[in-house]
C-alpha cells in the first residue's frame with residue numbers, strides 16, 4: 001500500500017490504478033477501523049488527514065478520466081472527513097525524489113512514456 005508523493009499525472013497507468021485501489025483500502029482502514037491495516041505506515045501517515053486523502057482520490061479520478069477511464073463508482077464519503085486535515089502529510093524534497101526514483105525503477109518504460117506526454 002503506497003500513496004505516492006507525486007502528481008497523479010506522473011504515475012503510469014498501472015501505478016495510477018493500483019494507487020486508486022489502495023486509497024480505497026486505506027480509506028476503509030481509517031474510517032472503519034480495519035485492524036489489518038491499522039499499523040501500516042501509510043495508515044499512520046494519513047490518520048487525521050482524511051481530507052488530504054479525499055483530495056488525492058479526486059485527483060486520481062480526474063487523471064483516470066483524462067486517460068479515458070470513465071464510470072468511476074462509489075467515491076469516498078466527504079462527510080467522513082469531519083475535522084480531519086485537508087493538508088498533505090509533511091514531505092521533504094528528498095522523499096519526493098525517492099518516490100520518483102522508485103517509480104522509475106518499477107516501470108521505467110511506462111514512466112518515460114508518461115512523462116513525455
Ligand SMILES: [Zn+2]
Pocket residue numbers: 020024057072073074075076
Ligand atoms: Zn475511487
